[in-house]
Amino acid sequence: MVVDNMGLDHVAIKVRDLERTIEFYTDVMNMAVSDRIGDSVAFLRTPAVSETADHHEMNVTQYSDEELDVLEQRGELEVDLHDFEEDLPEDGPPMLPTTGPIYHIAFEVPNFASIKAAAEELENRNHPIYRGPGRHGPGNNIFLYFPDPDGYAIELSAKMEEAPEDGGRPARQWPKSPDTWNVWRNAEDL
Ligand SMILES: [Fe+2]
Structure with a gap:
């Protein structure tokens, strides 16, 4: 083994519009901004459940101009969230x-x-x-x-x-x- 013990600490995602993303995660998800770097990175923390809450669970980073150009070339610059709803299969696994x-x-x-x-x-x-x-x-x-x-x-x-860790059940095949x-x-x- 390389790593002896660990837990999941944070995730980092690239986003099209940093301010719109911050608004979503603070308004909808009740997260808070812990720090920012320039105008392209923000660190977000979930609502504190204890006095020892961590600085961040998410890092949201603005796509660079070059990356935005690539998204535009692919026709993926604009995202209509309601378009996606219509593509959902009625049954089956939650293939999002x-x-x-x-x-x-x-x-x-x-x-x-x-x-x-x-x-x-x-x-x-x-x-x-x-x-x-x-x-x-x-x-x-x-x-x-x-x-x-x-x-x-x-x-x-x-x-x-x-x-x-101790006394857990064996993995099951579903x-x-x-x-x-x-x-x-x-x-x-x-
Ligand atoms: Fe899941």
Whole structure:
């Protein structure tokens, strides 16, 4: 082994419009700006749950002018989040449309009530929801997926199964089916 022990610390993403991204993560996601570098980088922290909260969990960095030119050549400079909604398959795994190789970024929230409230508020704002609320088989976590301004999918996740270092269960092989992705698939009103 190279690394003996670790946890996930932060993710860094490139964005088309830094100010629009900061507005989304502060207004919708209740994050705060910890620091900035020039006019192209911002560090964001999640709402402090303790006095020892870390400086940042996200770094958002403005694409360079050259990178924006490449996006424009590919026809990907403008992102219409509602366009993506129409491309979603009705059934099957939550194959979220993305504008890059990052599939989604998941934030932990306390419980189903938090996820339900978020879904309602997103609907109030006419913000697209890709999937959920639902519950994954693997991990048993409750989920909600929606896009940030660049189309990166955000997942809110609650109540994930704990995997203790000692006494955890062996890994299980799940069937490749819609029920694996969402065990609530057939639930009506939750
Ligand atoms: Fe996930």
